[in-house]
Amino acid sequence: MTPAQTELVAAARRFGGARAAVTDPTDIAPWLTDWRGRYHGQAPAILSPASTAEAAAIVCEARALGVALVPQGGNTSMVGGATPPGDGSALILSTRRMRAIRSLDPAGGLAVAEAGVILAELHEAAGGRGMRFPLTLGARGSATIGGLVSTNAGGTQVLRFGTMRRLVAGVEAVLPDGSIHDGLSALKKDNRGYDLNQLLVGAEGTLGLVTAAALTLVPAVAARAVGWAGVASPEDALALLRRMEARTPTIESFEIIPGASLKLVVEHIPGTRAPLAGDHPWHVLIEAASGDAEAPLAETLTALLDEAIEAGLVADAVLAANEAQAEAFWRLRDSLSEAERAAGPAAQHDISVPVPVMPRFMVEAAAALEAAFPGSHASGFGHLGDGNVHFHVRAPAGMSAEQWYGDVAPRATRMVHDLVVAAGGSISAEHGIGQMKLGELERLSPPAHLAALRGIKSAFDPQGLFNPGKLVNLAPGSQPT
């Protein structure tokens, strides 16, 4: 620990007592490696303020001492965004002790949660009051509100409710100069200049520490209907989605699944079976939901699917007859990654393109990859209506994992990213940049865009103390580690 770090630890304990800083290596160890075990960092201490005021005091002191800080919530980043640098030059600034749900107003549809509140806790608290926070994802038992805000999280309900950016009604944060930005009052209309709340959403902790957020709630789900349809192409799937959205606002999920991927699931995952009798090149899983228990969702979905069959858009379709069948449909979708993994090593990509472009992109990009990497198998599945599919490239049969991951997969990934950029898309749909995609962001962004990112970063954090090495490098042209 450097003398400045030692001084900062002492200051944190002076502000917040013994629990405000952890220095036992055993307690620190679990927080030095990311969720998927790909990044390993070092940090001589974890600072854990219990309140926004304590956090501000720590940041003021860190600024004076020139100590770098890595904000951390549930440590579930997919891009190494919360893993400290390997040289121990930064301390972790954890929100884990800021766990209060400060308010929950069902009538106003608003909750104010501190950064360390775990997503599942917020779901439960909202559910207990007849409401729902309409954002969910696999890591909901660990991911925290502060991290979800800072990474503009997505998930499976974006089609209807948008990403975190749209659900955030206000943000409280400690900025790198130690000041507190209080944007929690959740005004529906406020035109007093640049929107700092929106700037902090997705900033990955590089512009300060998000300490709390005001979040939009919607009525709890009182009725749902789940359907499965076989279609000829991604174009038909998108046309089906458009028809449905034009007729009902209740469509929450619309997931596309290639026929070959469904076969992998049925082959590799015990107890699964295909919902439809015949073979179909593509499948879609559709969920409609409502806060009104009497909403005739099954009738609506049936009528829309019948019309689509008559119009030639859908080959065959079935509605889940009960909750067990609905869960079985979702299990097929949720087992896709596991089934793909069982079939061999793969490179996975979190990408998006404009929605109208997505159907063609899925087919053409897969063909291009398979041509460039003979024997590989490329496919996309997931959130068609968001323009965001999980695009997987599976190693040719017989290729060792070492050869694939060491040499071939990185080239395949660069090719996927090049195709995405050519289609006007994003190399990071949901997961952010972190440290994993910093090099690709710099390779693929116009210089003016990188200059704007650096300008904002410098304006807020001229010393570069907040989450160094993530999202944006301060020095122009510098290379990520």
Place this chain on the structure above:
Amino acid sequence: MTPAQTELVAAARRFGGARAAVTDPTDIAPWLTDWRGRYHGQAPAILSPASTAEAAAIVCEARALGVALVPQGGNTSMVGGATPPGDGSALILSTRRMRAIRSLDPAGGLAVAEAGVILAELHEAAGGRGMRFPLTLGARGSATIGGLVSTNAGGTQVLRFGTMRRLVAGVEAVLPDGSIHDGLSALKKDNRGYDLNQLLVGAEGTLGLVTAAALTLVPAVAARAVGWAGVASPEDALALLRRMEARTPTIESFEIIPGASLKLVVEHIPGTRAPLAGDHPWHVLIEAASGDAEAPLAETLTALLDEAIEAGLVADAVLAANEAQAEAFWRLRDSLSEAERAAGPAAQHDISVPVPVMPRFMVEAAAALEAAFPGSHASGFGHLGDGNVHFHVRAPAGMSAEQWYGDVAPRATRMVHDLVVAAGGSISAEHGIGQMKLGELERLSPPAHLAALRGIKSAFDPQGLFNPGKLVNLAPGSQPT
């Protein structure tokens, strides 16, 4: 004209031909004074690029020459935001020749419009394809897309569709360094760092020139129902809105009107009559709309109002029997400002507070103002569900307009703003800061907030060439003119 300005005019003509710069004082004059005739500026030329590339070339040259620019669309700012400085130090950079609707995709619900497209033109173009751009306001015949984006415009449909910020799916802009920010691809999910699109929304032309925007469309209105209800208090009105929103997503407008203001309308505006027989302390005007022609809106609204009467929330209510009656209801609402003006000089305020606070604020702030300014009459009306009411303070009977506007009204305005800030609200709900509210913004914002605004401004426009004297002063502590 300074030598540098002369050179810039010549460069603009070199890039874009004779029409790219206007120097005839007669042609310039109408653009030197704001919409309400409160601000008068000077500019020796108007630059009018016909394309984004031309605009970028002009901005590059202006930067090299150090010439300040005032972006201007329809010149309908309510806060002097598009009026050039009085000393002729800046040229106007007009978007009036960038008038193309580049694309309009009904299925995808998206239009890409250039900055100079007038709002009414976009309404018409969308309507012709069975769609609607769900933002409208009084100046729709003059206001341009670039200005609406740059001021995060609101209007009467914010309750359901949000402000411009939520409807903007992408922005194209020329940044002060002359680079083009191309954010038009309208990705639903994109996590590549700070959101420059959202930063440009509401920036009032101080971070560059918005040249085009990708905008969300919704299905055209195929059915609507309009109701009128008498209620005892703003609290009851808000409770009524909450009940309705929980039961149907179709509520588009929910306007609150004090009983005394309605009386003024009936008294001063020929051909108007109150919709309900008895006296009520407060009234609400409710509109439900749907893109589905068969949506049973009248039945739904009737049922909800009947339930509210039974629950004691509503004293009396009536549904417009036909379009003429619906228009008559709206005319009452739209005549409020005119009736208030007929009753005497008034100070008007564009303010917002958190929605749950608004009912009490309306009553308590009005009482406080009337106590502080004996004989004055204070009242709020408008968009209760947005936390945004038009708060008027009318001069005491017999006070001259000179005395009121010269001395009393400014003090009343400062008091209103103080009360708004104390309630966690905004001194600019819809209109922005421009030059009119710059002093109040600096008086009432925490230093850290102003420092963050200045930091962003400096990062994008270190020379301070874009819309100088609006929204943010670069030098800390400097006073607005």
